[in-house]
Amino acid sequence: MKTKWLFGLISFGACLVIGVGPAMAAGIAGSDHDFSGSSWSGGKICAPCHTPHDANTSVSGAPLWNHAVSVATYTVYSSTTLNASVGQPSGTSKLCLSCHDGTVAIDSFGGATGTNMITGDSNLGTDLSGSHPVSFTYNSALATDDGGLFDPATDTTSLGGTIxxxxxxxxxxxxxxxxxxxxxxxxxxxxxxxxxxSALCLTCHDM
Ligand code: HEC
Ligand code: HEC
Ligand code: HEC
Ligand code: HEC
Structure with missing residues (x-):
């Protein structure tokens, strides 16, 4: 009885030390995208990316965007077997690249021009020829053309809906x-x- 109680106390203590278990606590707070601890953020989590007013509307589909947008031209992925037509990154991918292509400072938001650039592996650069293609339509027709893709309209993911x-x-x-x-x-x-x-890859690629 006593040993069991002691063991329980020790495991509870261990949980407090290592967090909530093998999976990290979910949510933006404390994640790679929580800049509230950086001196330039004014202690805000959402502001480097979003604003309730005066948003940047230059990228279509952007959710109330507050970050300066990159004007870079990218080298995109191509191959002899690619069926999709892949053009310049657009939509929300363009928003990610507004920090991740390394041409615009992380702290360039709300009209200010910052100085802190993204570094290391997180800087994808403007040559995306070695990166998975983005900003193209993936529909049933593409799945049929390719032959090695699941049908996004009918095949499902582990999150519960269709692709x-x-x-x-x-x-x-x-x-x-x-x-x-x-x-x-x-x-x-x-x-x-x-x-x-490779569970993520095998959600779309049928091989
Ligand atoms: C590092 C940039 C970044 C930060 C910080 C950020 N977001 Fe976003 N947010 C995005 C991008 C990019 C999208 C569009 C892509 C997507 O929806 O996944 C988005 C989409 C959204 C959307 C619309 C789609 C959805 O998921 O409902 C809402 C609402 C939103 N963000 C709210 C917030 C709030 C609230 C915060 C602060 C607690 C926040 N975001 C912090 C980048 C960010
Ligand atoms: C406001 C600038 C900003 C925007 C916008 C932004 N990111 Fe980031 N992202 C960062 C920074 C800074 C890091 C942390 C880099 C580090 O710690 O080395 C990061 C980290 C990441 C990481 C984790 C890297 C790792 O090694 O664990 C991924 C993945 C990522 N971002 C993807 C995205 C995607 C996808 C989008 C758009 C939907 C996006 N980011 C939008 C600035 C941004
Ligand atoms: C088809 C899926 C897929 C797409 C699309 C994708 N990524 Fe990733 N990304 C990954 C995976 C998987 C990893 C983890 C790779 C690893 O751990 O080696 C990753 C890693 C990263 C990292 C961490 C750097 C590193 O080398 O580990 C960043 C930053 C990132 N992605 C940003 C982006 C941005 C920005 C885009 C859009 C331009 C994007 N990703 C598109 C799947 C994708
Ligand atoms: C959301 C769905 C999705 C996910 C997740 C995904 N892919 Fe893809 N991938 C595609 C589609 C669609 C294409 C375009 C295929 C085409 O047009 O030939 C593609 C293209 C590719 C190509 C280029 C094919 C060619 O013919 O040049 C490779 C290689 C690839 N993906 C590997 C991966 C890997 C590895 C992962 C996991 C890290 C991954 N994909 C995750 C949907 C996905």
Whole structure:
């Protein structure tokens, strides 16, 4: 009885030390995108990316955008087997690149021009030829053309809906198809679906 109680106390203590268990606490607070601890953020979490008023409307579909937008031209992925037509990044992918292409400071928001650039592996640069294609329509016709893709209109994901409902934005594949910018799911690398055993890849690729 006493040993059991002591064990319970120790495991409870261990949980407090390591957090909530193997999965990280979900949510934007404390995630890679929580800049409220940076001196330049004014202690705000949402403001580097969103504003309730005077938003930047230059990118269509942008959610009340507050960050300066990149004007870079990108080298995009191409291959002899690619069926999709992939143009310049647009939509919400363009919003991610407004920090992740390394041409605009992280703290350039709300009309201010910042000085802190993104560094390391998080800086994808403007040459995206080695990155998974984004900003193209992924529909049933593309799945038929390709032959190695699930049908986004009918095939489902582990999140509970179809690929189109859960991962596409206006039927397009974007950065946010694979990444959860607000870290609501708490997966490594902000992934929409944990990629253990390539589960994320195998959600769309039928191989
Ligand atoms: C690092 C940038 C960043 C931060 C910080 C951020 N967001 Fe977002 N948010 C985005 C991007 C990019 C999108 C569009 C892509 C998407 O929806 O996944 C978005 C979409 C949204 C949307 C519309 C789609 C949805 O998910 O409902 C809402 C609402 C939103 N954000 C609210 C917030 C709030 C509230 C905060 C602060 C607690 C916040 N965001 C912090 C980048 C950010
Ligand atoms: C306001 C600037 C900003 C915007 C907008 C932004 N990010 Fe980030 N992101 C960062 C910074 C800064 C980091 C942390 C880099 C570090 O710690 O090395 C980061 C981290 C990440 C990471 C985790 C990297 C890792 O190694 O764990 C991913 C994935 C990511 N962002 C994807 C996105 C996606 C996808 C979008 C758009 C939906 C987006 N980001 C929008 C600034 C931004
Ligand atoms: C098809 C899915 C997919 C798409 C689309 C995608 N990513 Fe990723 N991304 C991943 C995976 C998976 C990882 C983790 C790779 C690893 O751990 O080696 C990753 C890693 C990252 C990282 C961390 C850097 C690193 O090397 O680990 C950043 C930052 C990032 N992605 C940003 C973006 C941005 C910005 C876009 C859009 C331009 C994007 N991603 C599009 C799947 C994707
Ligand atoms: C949301 C769905 C989705 C996810 C998740 C996804 N992909 Fe893709 N991927 C696609 C689509 C659609 C294409 C375009 C195929 C085409 O047009 O030939 C593509 C293209 C590719 C290509 C280029 C194919 C070519 O013919 O050049 C490769 C390789 C690839 N994906 C690998 C991956 C890997 C690895 C992962 C996991 C890290 C991943 N994909 C995750 C949907 C997805």
């Amino acid at each position: 189109d409902e859960d991962l596409l934005i206006g039927s397009k594949l974007e950065c946010a198809s694979c990444h959860d910018v607000h870290d609501e799911l708490g997966n490594e690398k902000l992934l929409q679906i944990n990629n253990v055993s």
